[in-house]
Amino acid sequence: MKDKIYKILPDFLQGLLISLFNKLAYKERYGGKYQYYLNKFKANRTLSREELVAVQKKRFAEFLSFSKEKSDFYKNYELVELEDISQLPILKKEQLRQSIKDVVTISKKDAIVSKTGGTTGKSLEVLYTADNMQERFAMLDDFRGRSGYQLGKKTAWFSGKDLLTSKDLTKKRFWKTDILNKVRYYSTFHIKESYLKYYVEDLIKYQPEYMVGFPSTILEIAKYGINHGYTFPAKTVKAIFPTAESITEEMRLHIEGFFKTKMLNQYASSEGAPFIFECQEGSLHLELQSGIFEVLDDNNQPTTEGKLVITSFTTEGTPLIRYDIGDSIILDDPARSCQCGNNNPLVKEILGRIDDYIYSPETGKINLGNVSNTLKDTKGILRFQAIQDELNTISILLVVDHSFTPKVEEVFMSNWRARVGQQMTINMQIVQDIPVEKSGKYRIVKNNIKHLL
Ligand SMILES: [Zn+2]
Missing domain, CATH: 3.30.300.30 (ANL, C-terminal domain)
Structure with a gap:
């Protein structure tokens, strides 16, 4: 019903409706303790490795005991120290799907619901508490904030929202603008050779300071721009933050080349995995304050290149402890430190979906x-x-x-x-x-x- 009304409104009112909708969503994400968390992560940017590990140990103890107490699934788990985490079982995706009713600690009406895993056709509903969601957005915004980003900066967004009407298509208008928050949402469903011209030309005109979203879409636009002799104005985009997909060298080459800026990668997932963030020096850092990252071989022994098994502190609604998330990564030399001043351990490469x-x-x-x-x-x-x-x-x-x-x-x-x-x-x-x-x-x-x- 909501969708039907939206589709018949004129473009201007559709923009307004998106602003209003965002206002509600923003209240959920940016209300409550969001500002508290944002300040905390900003202040914690220069913690030493020892301090980061201490935070991680403390949060693990709290998170494990919370999960044991609140979740039926974890009630028989032993309260181990972080060093002994390998004594706990590994949770597979299919097992999580089947046991989800026992795993969750809150009811759906009190939760922010996130649907995951469209690729295999079987989807999974994960429940977040508002507090955890606010903390996750604060962590993400602190990461983006290192490049100057904050809410309200002019942003081009490329996500899976289907916002266009048939009138938009006739008018070759492949975007909608949230004027209040200065976000222009570009459709990722209309990336066709004959439409790309309009995307490139509109981006040149709109001049966003930041770009966020699916790198495969941004890549198509960049490649079109390069192949058709467009020049994107220099010093316009301050950073590009790709989401949801793996980045390849080819993507980086074309996107950074055309938009004349840096792409800063991040790793997260809709199930609520802890974060991996790319810094200004181009290194990927595990964010120890967000969770625990184990890299294991086929026999579940620690290794430097293998499957990623995560424990995520911001999943109190649907606790994830030693969850085999289906991605693989390569760790960097643990002794290597980064020039950027962040002391979180380094990742050499995110290999992405094991099934890709x-x-x-x-x-x-x-x-x-x-x-x-x-x-x-x-x-x-x-x-x-x-x-x-x-x-x-x-x-x-x-x-x-x-x-x-x-x-x-x-x-x-x-x-x-x-x-x-x-x-x-x-x-x-x-x-x-x-x-x-x-x-x-x-x-x-x-x-x-x-x-x-
Ligand atoms: Zn760094």
Whole structure:
């Protein structure tokens, strides 16, 4: 009903309605103890490693005892010290889904509900307390604040909100503006070659100070801008904060190049994982104040490159203790410190979703970074998507322009062969458009054979 009314309003009133809606959402996020937390994290930016670990130890003890007391699922958990966390069981995603009623500590009506995991089709509802939500937003805003960002700064937002009407499409207007908060929401559902011109030109006109959202969408706009000779005005965007998707080198190269600014990565998840933030020096820091990060091998032994198992202090509504979140990371040398002054430990790389890969029976898993590197030495490929429905076959959809030649196709194919070997069948198909997912995200890899591996 709300949606129906929204869709028939004129553009100006739609903008106003978004402002009003945001006002309500903002009250939830930026009310209560938000300011208290924001001040705290700002003051804590220069804590020593020892101080950070002390905060982490104390919060772990409180969080574990809270979960044991309030959650049926954890009631038999032993109250161990942080050093002995490996004595507690690991919680798998499927187990969380099945036991969710026992895990949660609050009722839905008192909670902020977050739906997760659209990729496998089975979604999961996670409940947050308002206090935890305020703390999470304070942590995020402190991270963005290191680049000068604060609420009310002119921002271009690229998220999974479907805000456009058919009239907008006729008018080639792919955005809505919240005038009160100075946020322009660009649609991530209309990233088509024939529409991208309007995105680029509007961004040049709008001149946002910050950009936030799906990097795959921002990448398409940047690539279009570069390929069509647009110049984005220098010193306009102060920072770009990607969300929700893994970043590849290729993305960084094009996005930072076109918008002439830095992209500062973050790791979080809708289940409420603790944060990993990129600093001005380009290093990724684990935020120890937000939780515990364990990197484990297939036998659940500590290692430097492997699956990420998290314990998150801001999940009191749906406590996550030793939760196998389905991502993998590579830790940096623990002795290395960063010039930026933040003493949180460093991460070498966030490898992203463990299930974002192509599997070759001959060569094994090819991760997202390696998949996107198949573009090396090619031109004219605007976008591609690799889909694996069978063990021995991959389908690659390509959106190309006139500079894509049979010679380029050969290079692209040999890049693929270098990764998957000689035996797999590779079907390439040139298409007009590759649709985004229901969430508004664009996926380079769609692996539909996980159940076979
Ligand atoms: Zn740093």
